[in-house]
Amino acid sequence: DAGVIQSPRHEVTEMGQEVTLRCKPISGHDYLFWYRQTMMRGLELLIYFNNNVPIDDSGMPEDRFSAKMPNASFSTLKIQPSEPRDSAVYFCASSLQITYGYTFGSGTRLTVV
């Protein structure tokens, strides 16, 4: 298995633009997580899915953020409109069970200028 695949690896966009981050989890993993990493706040859970259904999105910072999982092999995290404070590394992770170890993707480094 190729692991968790995220795209793009890097994204630079102007404030106000829409940004879409993509994730392909490991096949057979029922859980998918989106985390955001910043120097100030560390790793924060944004949202997670179980069998493609969003379970907890309480970590999503604002209505500008939305996430979808249309099928078991694909998820997106969208920011619209983007702001400079959204600059961070966004990680997708997947797991067989919520309390198992997670497999992380390589992350998307987002810079909003």
Add this chain to the structure above:
Amino acid sequence: AQSVTQLGSHVSVSEGALVLLRCNYSSSVPPYLFWYVQYPNQGLQLLLKYTTGATLVKGINGFEAEFKKSETSFHLTKPSAHMSDAAEYFCAVSVWNTPLVFGKGTRLSVIA
């Protein structure tokens, strides 16, 4: 809610010296505990985990951690540091079918 505290945002050791990275957790129920490592510009990689059973857990790259319920700790150790161990290390906790909560991380530097 559960939480994790990693003591020391930066630890520096000499090559060949003992590595000790500290992690304390807060939980009212039995926790699952994890250590992850992150190399520059990469995702997090699982080093080891404690779920139930033996309290001394061995992981990859010669690392191990011991779950001490009385001290609510899960410190990570390695007898002899190698230059390749330089990275960021994260402790994480999960309870009652909740997602992992991560500590702030400890950056390990290894001096030749």
